[in-house]
Amino acid sequence: KAGVTQTPRYLIKTRGQQVTLSCSPISGHRSVSWYQQTPGQGLQFLFEYFSETQRNKGNFPGRFSGRQFSNSRSEMNVSTLELGDSALYLCASSLVGMRGETQYFGPGTRLLVL
Amino acid sequence: ELKVEQNPLFLSMQEGKNYTIYCNYSTTSDRLYWYRQDPGKSLESLFVLLSNGAVKQEGRLMASLDTKARLSTLHITAAVHDLSATYFCAVDMWNNNDMRFGAGTRLTVKP
Numbered sequence: 001k002a003g004v005t006q007t008p009r010y011l012i013k014t015r016g017q018q019v020t021l022s023c024s025p026i027s028g029h030r031s032v033s034w035y036q037q038t039p040g041q042g043l044q045f046l047f048e049y050f051s052e053t054q055r056n057k058g059n060f061p062g063r064f065s066g067r068q069f070s071n072s073r074s075e076m077n078v079s080t081l082e083l084g085d086s087a088l089y090l091c092a093s094s095l096v097g098m099r100g101e102t103q104y105f106g107p108g109t110r111l112l113v114l
Numbered sequence: 115e116l117k118v119e120q121n122p123l124f125l126s127m128q129e130g131k132n133y134t135i136y137c138n139y140s141t142t143s144d145r146l147y148w149y150r151q152d153p154g155k156s157l158e159s160l161f162v163l164l165s166n167g168a169v170k171q172e173g174r175l176m177a178s179l180d181t182k183a184r185l186s187t188l189h190i191t192a193a194v195h196d197l198s199a200t201y202f203c204a205v206d207m208w209n210n211n212d213m214r215f216g217a218g219t220r221l222t223v224k225p
Contacts, residue, residue: 035157043157043202043215058212090156099145099206100164105157 002027004093004106012112018079021109025072025093031055032074033103034066037088046089049074050097078111086113116141116207120216127193127223135188135219137203145206146186148177150199151218157202161188193223 005024013019025032033056034046045058049068066076072093078085088110092103117140127133137146148160161170163179163186170177174197176189186203204215 042217043204045204045213045215056212092157092159100162102159102162104159108156 004091004104006089006091006106006109008109009107010110010112012114013081014114015081015083017081018077019081019111020075020077021089021091021111023074023076023091023093023106025074025091026104029093029095029104030072031094031097031101032068032072033092033094034074034076035090035092036060037090037108038084038086040084046076048097055097081113083113085111087111116143116205116212116214118203118205118214118216120201120203120219123217123219125219125221127190127221129194129223129225130192132192133190135190135201135203135221137186137188137205137216139184139186139205139214141184141205141207142181143184143205143207144179144181146179147204148186148188149202149204151202152199160201190221193221195223195225197221198223 031050033048048056068074092105094101146163149157161177166181200218
């Protein structure tokens with residue numbers, strides 16, 4: 001069974017631009033969660049999608065958004081990029097949701113904002 | 115605000131020794147997660163602890179949860195070099211659907 005895939009793996013953007021990251025979950029998994037990891041703030045939960053609906057959301061500004069498609073693939077978008085958005089963005093999938101289930105993580109997308 | 119504190123943040127062990135990593139959290143929760151991250155890599159789920167007194171073991175790692183003390187432990191038995199990694203705990207915030215991570219414990223196991 002293929003694992004969680006994320007594209008692109010590396011990305012360089014400049015301040016003010018926007019970026020879209022993609023995550024394809026394990027086949028049959030309907031829940032996708034997104035996380036940000038930075039040296040300063042550590043790991044932070046962004047949001048979780050299940051059946052095309054955002055079910056949970058962390059404490060991030062509205063510049064961070066996401067969506068999920070009917071095939072469970074998910075995208076996250078960051079608008080008006082700031083230097084502090086430079087991070088490793090991880091997505092994880094699970095069968096039906098983040099609470100209590102084992103999550104399977106993708107390799108991450110490293111975003112550098114210049 | 116929920117705070118999740120791990121200690122120690124850095125741990126250097128000799129192979130064959132035992133040690134425990136602690137994860138304290140500041141608010142009510144009954145769901146706690148442990149993850150492992152190798153340098154430059156993604157996260158790997160280790161354990162999900164769902165109730166007071168829960169104990170799970172996988173190989174040389176054993177995790178437990180005491181919701182009354184708001185404490186989880188990750189015990190390492192007879193450490194081997196392959197266990198060198200950063201270990202994170204995370205807690206669900208039951209009242210607002212958020213999730214908070216500890217800062218991580220960087221474990222180095224030396225021969």
